[in-house]
Amino acid sequence: MQTANCRLQNPRASGILPFALCILTFAFSSSASAQSFFNSRGLGEITPPGEARVVGLAGPSALSTLNPGIFVDLNQVSFHVTTMGAATLGAQGGNSRLLADVRPAAFNVAAPLPFGTRVFGGINQKFSQDFDIWSESLADTAYRRHIIGRGGIYALRAGLAKSLFDKVCIGAEFNHVLGGSRENWRFELDNGGYTSTDTIEVDYLGNTLKVGGSFQSRLFSLAGYYEPSLNLKARRSKRVHGVISDTTRLYVITLPHSFSLAAGVNPISRFGVDIGLTVNPWSTASIAVDDSVGRLGYRNVWRGSIGAEYEIDSLHPVRIGYSRQTWYYDATAFIIGDGYPITEDGVHFGTSVPVPKFGSVEVSGEILFRNSLVMKEVAGRLMLTLSYSEAWSRRTRRWGY
C-alpha cells in the first residue's frame, strides 16, 4: 500500500514553484466555509485529512501526513496543496436546504535530511465551524434570524521524523493550534434587508504534541499516532448591534487524548486494501470558566474505514472506500430535547491524474450520509490535492545549453 511518501519522479519544470504558490494563495484566499447544519454545536465537524489520496481510501488518517511517523520513503522535498469543494443538503421536518462552497483544506511540506531524518510542516484544519442557518419567523412578526457561522480551528504543524531500515519511521510534531469563529446573528426583514447584527467571536489558542510511527513493506503496512490531551484557551467577545460591547469571557476547553491506527496489505500486485480506526474518547471533555469546571457532554466516539486501491497502470490508480463514524457531540431537538447522536456513513472514491513535468493532481470524491433523529444531511465533497516534488539538487550549467 502506498502511503504518504512522494514518488513523483519528473518534476523539472522551472516556474512550477510560483505556480504552486499561486494555487496556494488562491486556495487560502477563497472563502473558508465547508458547511454543515450540525456545525453550530460543539467545536464543529472534525475536518478530514487534507489529502485527496487518503480521502479516496476512506480517510485512514494514520496513513496520511497527519501521522508524523509516515515518512518512511521520502527522497525529495514534497508539497501538497489541497482544495475542497463541498455541497451539503440538509433535511428536517419536510424542509430541505442546500449549502455549497469551496475552501482550502491543507498545505503540507516535507523534506528529507541526512541520516534518514525528515523535517515536515503544514497547516491543517482540525475543526470546521461554518454553517448558515435561518430561523423560523419570530412570534407574530415577519422578522427572522439568519445565523452565519464562519471559522474553524487550525493546526500549524512542524515536526521531525527518523526513518529506520527503510521500513520503519517514527516522528513527533509540535502543533500550534489556533483559530477563530465568527457568528453573525442577523435580524432579517421580510423585504430582504436586515436591521441589526449580533456578533459572537471566539478565538482559540493552544499547543499540543503528536507522536506517530509506521512500518511499511511491500506486502504490509502498519501506522498509528497518538495525540495527548489538548487544552484550548478560548476568548469570547460579543458585540450587540455592533455598538454595545459585552465583556470578554475567557474559558479553557480540554479535549482528552485521541489516537489513530491503520493497516494496509497488498496481497497481489497493483492491488491494496487498508483499514483505519480513529478513536476520540472525549466523554470527559470539559470547559473551565473561572474556577468552575463543567463537562461539555461529548461522546466517546470512533471512526472506522476500509478502502481499496487498484492500479490500472502505474500512473492511474483508482480508489474506493467506506467509512462510518459517530460525531463527538449530539444533535438537539426543540420538542424532544437533547442527546441524539449524529452518525455518518461515507462512500469515498478517488484517482490520480499525472501532470507532466510537475507531479500529479489527486482527486477524491465523497458522499456522506449524516443522520440524527432530528435532521439528516447528505454531503458531497470533491477534493483536489496538487502534489509536487523537487530534489533541489545543484544543476550543472553547461555551455551550449
Next chain:
Amino acid sequence: MKALQTAARRLQNARTRVVAHLAFCILTCALSLFSSSCNTLPVGFDQLRDRVSGTADTTLLPDSASGYSRYVPLGGSSLLYLGRDADYVSRLALRFSILDTMSLDSVTSFQLVLHQSDTSKSMGFICRPCSSEWVESGVSWLMADSFNHWLTPGGDFLKETLATGIMAGDSAVFDFRYVGLDSALKATIRRCGVGIFPQDTGIAAIYSGASTTTAPRLRVTYTNKGKQTTRVINDVADASLIDTVATRSHPLDLLVGSGVAFRTWLSFNLDSIPAEATIARADLKFRPETKYHRTDTLVLGVSRLKESYVEKGANARYESLPSSIARYIVPADSDTVVTIDIRSLVQLWTGRSDTIPNHGLLITSSPEWSKLFRLRIPRSGIHAPRLELQYVLPPEDRFR
C-alpha cells in the same frame, strides 16, 4: 440480416430511452438542488434554539404627553392654499422679479396667471400689494421672516387692488394693474410682492413656483418693432399664510395638524427594555378623532426630539426628517387605529442610551404644508397612545 437490423434498432431505441431517463433524472435532481439552494427554510435551527430566548412582549403607555401649535413657514411647498372657512383662513404672498428698467410704454396687457390642482374648485380673490419685505423660508401668519414679525398678523398689505377675479378650472388669467401705478408703488410691488386674499368660502390649492410649468406668473404682452411679443415672469417666492381658530380652543388637546402645525409630544419610559435587546416590533398605536380634513389620506410623521421638551417646551429641537411615517385614511367606520412603526427609533434609544437620550417623540403632519387637516389624539382611555413592543435578547454563547 433483417433480424440483426431490427435488433440494432431496438438496441438504439433502448439506449435513447435510457439516456432520456438519465437526463430527466439529472435535470430533476439539479432543479431540486437548485431550489434547495435558493430557499431560506429553517433547516438546522433546532441546533441553535437553546441559545436563543423567545420574544418578549410589552405595552407601554406614555409617561408624559403634551401638544402645541406653531405658525410654521410654509414657503417652498408645492401647493399654496387660498380660502377660508369656519376653522382656517389662508392667503398667499407672491413675489415676482419685475425689472425696474422694463419699458412699459408699449405694454398692451399685464396679466396674472394661476394654476390650481383641483379643477372643480372655484375661489374669488383679490390681489393687493404687500407693504413689508418677507423671506420665503421664514414667512408665516405671524412672521415676515425668521426674526421679524409682521406689523399686522396675517401680513402687511396696502389697500390698492391689483387684480380681482374668480379662480376656476385648471388655470385662470387675470388682468394685473401695474402699468398705471406710480413708481413708488411699483417699487414696493417689486420689493415686497403681492398678497392674494380669498373672497369666498372654501379652500383652493394653487400650484406654487416649485414647478415652472404651473408656477404663478405674470404675463406681459408688448409691441416690439411692430410685433406683438409676450414675456412670462414666473414668481421668485411664494408662501401660504394660514391661521386657524383651533389654536385658541382647547389648549390641552393633543392635536396633530398641517397648515398651522399642531404637534403632539409623547415620552415613553424605556428603562425596562434591556440595552442589548433587538427590537423586533415597536408600534405606536392610537385612534384619533378627526377634527378637520380636506383630504382623506393623512400622513403622520414621528420625529425624535434632540432636546428635552420638559426644559425647552415647544422650542425643543427635533429631527427635521421624520424617522417614521404612516398613512391614515379617514375612516368610514371609526375603528381604524393609526399604527406607526417606530422600531428604529426605539432601537436607537435602547441601544445607544448613553449617547442618544430619550427625550421623546413628536407626532406631526408630514409634511406640515400638506392639505389641511387636524386630528385629536385622546389623552386617556383605550384609544390613547400606546407603544406595543416586542424584543429579543442576544444569543447565548456557543459554550456555556
